[in-house]
Amino acid sequence: MLVDSFRFxxxxxxxxxxxxxxxxxxxVAPVWAxxxxxxxxxxxxxxxxxGLYVEGAQAPFDLEGERARPDWGDPSFRLIPASGGELRMAxxxxxxxxxxxxxxxxxxxxxLLELASAGMVGGAAxxxxxxxxxxxxxxxxxxxxxxxxxxxxxPEAVVLAPA
Amino acid sequence: MLARWLEREGIPTVVxxxxxxxxxxLGAPRVVGVExxxxxxxGMPGDADMQRRVLGTALTVLAGAASFGTRVDVDVExxxxxxxxxxxxxxxxxxxxxxxxxxxxxxxx
Numbered sequence: 001m002l003v004d005s006f007r008f009x010x011x012x013x014x015x016x017x018x019x020x021x022x023x024x025x026x027x028v029a030p031v032w033a034x035x036x037x038x039x040x041x042x043x044x045x046x047x048x049x050x051g052l053y054v055e056g057a058q059a060p061f062d063l064e065g066e067r068a069r070p071d072w073g074d075p076s077f078r079l080i081p082a083s084g085g086e087l088r089m090a091x092x093x094x095x096x097x098x099x100x101x102x103x104x105x106x107x108x109x110x111x112l113l114e115l116a117s118a119g120m121v122g123g124a125a126x127x128x129x130x131x132x133x134x135x136x137x138x139x140x141x142x143x144x145x146x147x148x149x150x151x152x153x154x155p156e157a158v159v160l161a162p163a
Numbered sequence: 164m165l166a167r168w169l170e171r172e173g174i175p176t177v178v179x180x181x182x183x184x185x186x187x188x189l190g191a192p193r194v195v196g197v198e199x200x201x202x203x204x205x206g207m208p209g210d211a212d213m214q215r216r217v218l219g220t221a222l223t224v225l226a227g228a229a230s231f232g233t234r235v236d237v238d239v240e241x242x243x244x245x246x247x248x249x250x251x252x253x254x255x256x257x258x259x260x261x262x263x264x265x266x267x268x269x270x271x272x
Contacts, residue, residue: 002236003196005184008249020188023164028190030231031167033175039226047165050202070259092258094202095251102208111205111214121222131165134258139164147168159221160166161179161204162186 023139035157045125045155049133050099050106050163051091053078060090061132067092073134075141077149079127083109093134094163106163127153133163166191177225179204179217183234193228195221196236200252206239213239 006014022028035042051061051074062074080087087103089096099106112124131146150158166176170192180186181204183196197204197217206213217237224235241248257265 001183001196001234002238003181003183003198005182005196007198007245008181008200008252010253017182017185020185022189026164026167028188030192031170031190032192032231033170033173035175035226039222042226044222044225048204067259070263092254093261095254098208098251099202104211104214105203105205105208108205108214108218111211111218114211114215115219115222120219134260142165143168146165150165150169151172155169155174157225158166158169158174158176159179159218159225160176162182163202163204 023137025138039121040119041122043123043125043156044112044121045150045153045158046107046109046112046128047131047150047158047160048107048129048163049131049161050094050103051089051132052080052087052099052103052107052130053090054080054085055088057085060088063090063092066134072136074132075135075139075145076131077146078130079149079153080107080109080130082124082126082128083113091132091134091163099163106161125153125155129153129158164189175225177221177228179221183236187232187234192231192233193224194234195224196234197239198236199239199241200248202252207242 089099116123166178169176177193178186178191179195183194186194205217
């Protein structure tokens with residue numbers, strides 16, 4: 001394998017990731033959903049955990065709440081339109097500088113539309129999904145709020161990109 | 164976990180990640196690894212070619228992976244010197260939990 005998963009991680013953080021285990025109640029047994037049809041006929045939804053939101057139309061993720069309770073992260077989600085809107089980032093663990101300069105590096109909406117025009121995919125979903133990646137270990141908030149929210153979109157296939 | 168929950172609901176997924184070893188260990192069904200700094204899953208700001216290449220790889224793996232546990236790494240070297248890239252993704256101040264951890268280390272806990 002080519003990628004060193006720890007290349008850009010501060011050395012002191014390594015122990016947190018070297019023996020990863022799933023949250024309580026979860027397992028890592030094989031789970032598999034086959035693609036139903038050719039990519040060129042499929043609609044694709046993107047999901048980022050970079051804490052992106054549409055400026056002026058959506059509230060940012062709750063960073064004050066996290067500052068007050070450092071073991072908590074805002075478990076809500078935002079629906080990001082397939083195009084348009086100025087995207088901003090609300091995330092206390094990653095710099096916003098490059099992401100706000102070019103949100104495509106976390107949520108490649110325009111790139112997906114280009115690949116759709118080129119015929120690689122059938123199309124982009126009308127709404128993509130943004131969450132904020134720092135969460136309580138149980139992921140209870142995501143399970144109760146984000147998962148149903150995504151399922152309501154009835155996505156055909158999802159590309160997830162943790163930030 | 165989101166990928167696994169969606170997959171259980173019959174929705175195929177692929178995860179693009181800087182930590183493919185972790186994603187695979189946690190049972191992500193299809194994984195695309197990128198050796199990029201955090202916050203840059205699809206590449207450099209302003210580099211549409213790189214972004215398209217990573218997204219294209221993810222879509223190819225999404226459609227073509229034969230079985231659970233497929234991992235493909237993107238063969239692109241980050242074009243910024245390591246020292247600079249290592250610093251540039253980090254937030255301007257430590258996150259609240261990191262501050263707590265650093266205080267505990269100082270107190271010897």
